[in-house]
Amino acid sequence: xxxxxxxxxxxxDGEVPDLDLVKRCQAGDTRAFDALVTKYRSRVYNxxxxxxxxxxxxxxxxxxxxxxxxxxxxxxxxxxxxYTWLYRITxxxxxxxxRKKRIESDGEFDDSRTEHRxxxxxxxxxxxAPRPDQAMRNAELKARIDAAIAQLSPDHRQAILLxxxxxxxxxxxAEVMQCSLGTVMSRLFxxxxxxxxxxxxxxENAT
Amino acid sequence: xxxPPDENQIVRFLDGEMDAAEKSAFEASLAADPELRAxxxxxxxxxxxxxxxxxxGREVPHADFFNSQIQVRIAQEEMDRxxxxxxxxxxxxxxxxxxxxxxxxAATAVVALLAVTLWQGRSLSPSxxxxxxxxYAPNPDVQARAFHSDEAQATVLMLDGLAAVPADRKIVGHSxxxxxxxxxxxxxxxxxxxxxxxxxxxxxxxNQPRLLEHTP
Numbered sequence: 196x197x198x199x200x201x202x203x204x205x206x207x208d209g210e211v212p213d214l215d216l217v218k219r220c221q222a223g224d225t226r227a228f229d230a231l232v233t234k235y236r237s238r239v240y241n242x243x244x245x246x247x248x249x250x251x252x253x254x255x256x257x258x259x260x261x262x263x264x265x266x267x268x269x270x271x272x273x274x275x276x277x278y279t280w281l282y283r284i285t286x287x288x289x290x291x292x293x294r295k296k297r298i299e300s301d302g303e304f305d306d307s308r309t310e311h312r313x314x315x316x317x318x319x320x321x322x323x324a325p326r327p328d329q330a331m332r333n334a335e336l337k338a339r340i341d342a343a344i345a346q347l348s349p350d351h352r353q354a355i356l357l358x359x360x361x362x363x364x365x366x367x368x369a370e371v372m373q374c375s376l377g378t379v380m381s382r383l384f385x386x387x388x389x390x391x392x393x394x395x396x397x398x399e400n401a402t
Numbered sequence: 403x404x405x406p407p408d409e410n411q412i413v414r415f416l417d418g419e420m421d422a423a424e425k426s427a428f429e430a431s432l433a434a435d436p437e438l439r440a441x442x443x444x445x446x447x448x449x450x451x452x453x454x455x456x457x458x459g460r461e462v463p464h465a466d467f468f469n470s471q472i473q474v475r476i477a478q479e480e481m482d483r484x485x486x487x488x489x490x491x492x493x494x495x496x497x498x499x500x501x502x503x504x505x506x507x508a509a510t511a512v513v514a515l516l517a518v519t520l521w522q523g524r525s526l527s528p529s530x531x532x533x534x535x536x537x538y539a540p541n542p543d544v545q546a547r548a549f550h551s552d553e554a555q556a557t558v559l560m561l562d563g564l565a566a567v568p569a570d571r572k573i574v575g576h577s578x579x580x581x582x583x584x585x586x587x588x589x590x591x592x593x594x595x596x597x598x599x600x601x602x603x604x605x606x607x608x609n610q611p612r613l614l615e616h617t618p
Contacts, residue, residue, distance in 0.1 A: 237459035
């Protein structure tokens with residue numbers, strides 16, 4: 196893991212560890228599950244948003260992932276990471292949706308996946324406002340990165356997000372995406388090459 | 403002659419997944435190969451840009467509603483499951499309710515009241531005397547008797563054998579002081595006299611009301 200990237204599950208001071216919450220969930224405690232939802236909802240939503248590229252669908256799919264997690268939590272083995280298990284469920288929910296969407300559209304181009312709609316009330320304002328010119332450059336860079344990531348295949352997109360954004364290790368990415376370590380490395384390599392090809396001028400000029 | 407690093411080595415170096423020996427060998431390759439060095443620098447820069455520009459979390463719109471909807475769906479599923487597992491015993495549950503002491507008392511009172519009402523209707527005729535024709539109590543331990551006084555023009559009903567009603571039993575329920583509707587998240591909240599939330603109601607995808615929160 197990158198040294199500047201905190202572990203997704205490292206409990207903050209005073210925070211109940213995931214495994215304790217999971218044990219309570221397995222005993223039927225819905226409040227404990229609510230705590231896990233609160234802890235992981237932004238990460239799960241981030242993943243569904245990047246994979247689906249539509250806020251409304253991403254919101255629904257993130258909900259679906261948590262509901263499926265609740266249904267399956269009785270069978271969760273306490274010796275593995277909860278977040279990896281949850282991401283895996285999220286991955287399956289999104290891929291089922293993408294598969295269904297592909298069948299429904301029968302291969303037609305679906306512009307709702309590349310349209311970046313912002314729901315009313317969505318968090319769109321950064322916590323610390325930079326100078327207007329810097330803010331504009333950042334927003335432009337982010338838009339270009341989003342557009343470049345949208346051009347990747349779902350497999351490449353998720354691999355790069357799990358690595359660069361979530362900071363997962365290779366074995367964790369393999370577990371989430373249900374593939375081999377070799378496939379993880381290959382997906383990361385080709386995702387980076389593709390992003391490099393699209394964004395090289397952008398990021399080299401940005402720094 | 404050393405073979406150039408393959409794609410797996412490049413990503414493992416970038417992601418810090420190499421052990422010390424591998425890393426050292428790869429760095430030797432880097433020192434000897436300006437093209438590889440430029441490639442690694444470019445990819446490192448790409449990774450730094452991605453990490454800087456993409457937060458590892460995206461706040462869920464209407465986050466509280468997101469959580470509450472999950473809790474509602476879980477509660478619905480639990481209720482459905484409980485209903486399915488209790489389905490054969492549903493008749494027994496109904497009978498249990500019929501056997502409850504408060505139900506017997508209430509039924510006795512209703513039947514007696516009906517009898518009195520009938521009698522009062524008849525008593526409008528001056529030629530007829532006061533008479534409770536019959537009484538019925540579902541609980542056989544309860545005896546209903548009536549006494550009428552022409553002089554007082556009153557009928558007294560006596561129900562013997564009723565279970566005592568605990569003094570702290572809430573019979574009238576909650577007093578709803580006012581309600582507020584939030585159009586944005588489509589919920590209605592009911593408040594008590596002292597401003598506490600009694601109920602939060604929402605509508606599901608089929609436009610049916612759903613209970614989100616309940617203060618017992």
